Amino acid sequence: MDSPSSSSVIIVGAGVSGLSAAKVLIENGVEDVVILEASDRIGGRIRKQDFGGVSVELGAGWIVGVGGRELNPVLDLALKSNLRTIFSDYSNARYNIYDRSGKIFPRGLVEETYKKEVESAVQKLQKLKKLEAGGGDFSNVTEPPTTQKTPIELAIDFTLHDFEMPEVEPISTFLDYGEREFLVADERGYEHMLYKMAEDVLFTSEGKLLDSRLKFNKVPESHPSHDSKLDLGQVVRELQHSRSGVTVMTEDGCVFQANYMILSVSIGVLQSNLIAFNPPLPRWKTEAIQKCDVIVYTKIFLKFPYKFWPCGPGQEFFLYAHERRGYYTFWQLAANLLPCHQHMENAYPGSNMLVVTLTNGESKRVEAQSDKETLNEAMAALKDMFGPDIPEAADILVPRWWNNRFQRGSYSNYPMISDNQFVHDIKNPVGRLFFTGEHTSEKFSGYVHGGHLAGIETGKALLEEMEKEKERTSESENQAFLLEPLLALTGSLSLTQNDAVSSLKCDIPKRSYLSGKVGIAELCYD
Numbered sequence: 001m002d003s004p005s006s007s008s009v010i011i012v013g014a015g016v017s018g019l020s021a022a023k024v025l026i027e028n029g030v031e032d033v034v035i036l037e038a039s040d041r042i043g044g045r046i047r048k049q050d051f052g053g054v055s056v057e058l059g060a061g062w063i064v065g066v067g068g069r070e071l072n073p074v075l076d077l078a079l080k081s082n083l084r085t086i087f088s089d090y091s092n093a094r095y096n097i098y099d100r101s102g103k104i105f106p107r108g109l110v111e112e113t114y115k116k117e118v119e120s121a122v123q124k125l126q127k128l129k130k131l132e133a134g135g136g137d138f139s140n141v142t143e144p145p146t147t148q149k150t151p152i153e154l155a156i157d158f159t160l161h162d163f164e165m166p167e168v169e170p171i172s173t174f175l176d177y178g179e180r181e182f183l184v185a186d187e188r189g190y191e192h193m194l195y196k197m198a199e200d201v202l203f204t205s206e207g208k209l210l211d212s213r214l215k216f217n218k219v220p221e222s223h224p225s226h227d228s229k230l231d232l233g234q235v236v237r238e239l240q241h242s243r244s245g246v247t248v249m250t251e252d253g254c255v256f257q258a259n260y261m262i263l264s265v266s267i268g269v270l271q272s273n274l275i276a277f278n279p280p281l282p283r284w285k286t287e288a289i290q291k292c293d294v295i296v297y298t299k300i301f302l303k304f305p306y307k308f309w310p311c312g313p314g315q316e317f318f319l320y321a322h323e324r325r326g327y328y329t330f331w332q333l334a335a336n337l338l339p340c341h342q343h344m345e346n347a348y349p350g351s352n353m354l355v356v357t358l359t360n361g362e363s364k365r366v367e368a369q370s371d372k373e374t375l376n377e378a379m380a381a382l383k384d385m386f387g388p389d390i391p392e393a394a395d396i397l398v399p400r401w402w403n404n405r406f407q408r409g410s411y412s413n414y415p416m417i418s419d420n421q422f423v424h425d426i427k428n429p430v431g432r433l434f435f436t437g438e439h440t441s442e443k444f445s446g447y448v449h450g451g452h453l454a455g456i457e458t459g460k461a462l463l464e465e466m467e468k469e470k471e472r473t474s475e476s477e478n479q480a481f482l483l484e485p486l487l488a489l490t491g492s493l494s495l496t497q498n499d500a501v502s503s504l505k506c507d508i509p510k511r512s513y514l515s516g517k518v519g520i521a522e523l524c525y526d
């Protein structure tokens, strides 16, 4: 085996958080970073794929939080990289709710049901908060309601709770950045923004990232010249960490060493056994990791020979009210194509695509079955809504975020009632291991901007720690230098300067990230 490659910092994962952390470090003079990415691409959960002749976003599709008192940093990046986005208005979705006989529910009933569902959600939250304040047991309050809901209630409940709820109330994204959402509608994909960001600090040529510090499979598996023996993705499988540094072993037997590590893998990966920690992570860390929920959110793309669904302003989204909660409920006209928008129609004429969103249990269920079965189910739902004569879909794309071992889900969801300790434990470092990723963002977990800001914050925290370590090292060297005459007098002349330095090292206190004292290795974790 070659001798291990050594650097100041290893970053595991080249999603938005890992790349943002790398940028902070490199811009501040820490040039010798190594980024290990398991897959054949950067971007992680920001991921486009060609389908039906266009490029679709399998992962993040929206910039959430626009139009508020502050500029969403991801919108800022998007503007700087000339990413094309369009305003996305969900507010009309609830007026296009179809029952199983193809009838649209009347507005009055929709308004009434919507109001009732919102009120019941608010009451539940208030009840939880009261119970929490009183130190009560609130486990049964979070259980699904026992009373049978009607299909329309289930459809509205689904869009209120499962569809897009990666944050706990109050929703900081909306408070800080505004309540509007912009859909990325760019053939280069959302990931173009990341390439542009990475370009500032990593070497690129002809639009490709060629920097040797970024280690991933540079030839996509689908490409004819792909040789799995030559240029493997760097799947981290074991992580040894101590007071003096970290060592990483990858699946293909490479070894990397560094003074510090930033781990940006998802909460789902941390909950899985993909990476072995040696010594194991302390209990406060593993408990926080296990406590965090993972949402599975799946956008299924269907390509048709022609459009058979209604088009026009306010009809970009429609719901299917079924007696099974979350069963092919939320539909939209193809994510980055929106043929009903005049300007998009001109850009991508005739995409003829629909997207249906499934979550959690339903996502896992369809991941486990064949795409043909999923296609049949989706077609049956569409026939209920639009009649038996609609054309068969020509193709289907079913992303599998849950079964992807480098993701194990779509995004984190903090427990409804999460105390400060939980939030701190999720992100606090363990000795020389720093944790980042959307799940470590106290205010914006779940979102692209959460990942981006978490990466920046972790990068800065590590810089601070490196500075402190430098100060500690020079202090102990000075002390050793001052001690030399004393040691000579006491006859300990055989003691070398290094021995003197190491004998002076004191036990360093337990880390305290949030108080601004980013600490160093703990000997005893629990």
Ligand SMILES: Cc1cc2nc3c(=O)[nH]c(=O)nc-3n(C[C@H](O)[C@H](O)[C@H](O)COP(=O)(O)OP(=O)(O)OC[C@H]3O[C@@H](n4cnc5c(N)ncnc54)[C@H](O)[C@@H]3O)c2cc1C
Pocket: 012, 013, 014, 015, 016, 017, 018, 036, 037, 038, 039, 042, 043, 044, 045, 046, 058, 059, 060, 061, 062, 063, 064, 234, 235, 236, 237, 264, 265, 266, 269, 274, 275, 297, 298, 299, 401, 405, 406, 407, 409, 410, 411, 436, 437, 438, 439, 446, 447, 448, 449, 450, 451
């Ligand atoms: C379907 C879907 C829809 C979404 N929609 C939106 C949206 O509209 N708007 C929004 O703001 N957010 C959305 N999100 C969430 C958003 O995509 C994420 O919050 C964000 O991209 C997470 O970035 P990250 O850097 O924390 O993690 P990731 O992007 O997951 O990066 C982690 C990286 O680590 C790599 N990795 C994992 N294990 C290993 C290993 N053992 N060794 C080496 N590398 C490893 C992974 O391959 C990955 O590249 C969505 C996510 C999904 C899946």
